[in-house]
Amino acid sequence: MPGLLVLKIFLGVAIVAIAAMVAMALYGASSPVPQEVVFSKGYAVRRYWLVAVLVGAAAVFAISVPHFPYPSAATTGRHYTIIARQYFFALPAVIPVNTPVVFDVTSADVNHGFGIYNPRGRLIGQVQAMPDYVNHLPFDFHVPGRYTVRCLEYCGIGHAAMQGSFFVR
Numbered sequence: 122m123p124g125l126l127v128l129k130i131f132l133g134v135a136i137v138a139i140a141a142m143v144a145m146a147l148y149g150a151s152s153p154v155p156q157e158v159v160f161s162k163g164y165a166v167r168r169y170w171l172v173a174v175l176v177g178a179a180a181v182f183a184i185s186v187p188h189f190p191y192p193s194a195a196t197t198g199r200h201y202t203i204i205a206r207q208y209f210f211a212l213p214a215v216i217p218v219n220t221p222v223v224f225d226v227t228s229a230d231v232n233h234g235f236g237i238y239n240p241r242g243r244l245i246g247q248v249q250a251m252p253d254y255v256n257h258l259p260f261d262f263h264v265p266g267r268y269t270v271r272c273l274e275y276c277g278i279g280h281a282a283m284q285g286s287f288f289v290r
């Protein structure tokens with residue numbers, strides 16, 4: 122019963138939110154706090170807040186950027202040109218297994234999506250196919266089989282049927 126669970130969560134959050142608003146209204150109604158008190162308490166924290174946020178953001182940036190999931194050498198490998206158009210893909214018939222390849226993906230008309238699905242039907246990679254622009258998608262297939270390509274961006278009336286396939290062997 123997911124609907125009942127959602128209702129319970131909604132009611133729980135709503136009760137907490139209403140209780141918080143009532144508490145704030147009661148607190149505000151008691152006695153006005155002088156502006157100097159608000160300044161000395163709140164602004165003391167605010168003075169260091171920007172520095173803390175900047176230091177934290179810089180630390181997260183420095184830690185996470187080296188682990189960015191895209192390879193830096195995106196153009197090493199055998200190149201295959203992929204042209205998407207309404208409503209099909211011009212694809213190579215066979216891609217070699219265990220070989221670094223690069224899909225050079227573009228479009229002949231409007232924006233499309235180039236989504237690769239493995240033989241088990243799981244999406245394993247995707248990139249935009251854009252007119253007058255080439256996106257490079259590096260790949261290394263380790264499992265032979267029939268891979269399906271589907272358009273992942275609505276591109277017109279035939280979008281839902283826009284797919285193709287290639288073999289990895």
Ligand SMILES: [Cu+2]
Nearest residue numbers: 272274276280
């Ligand atoms: Cu499409």
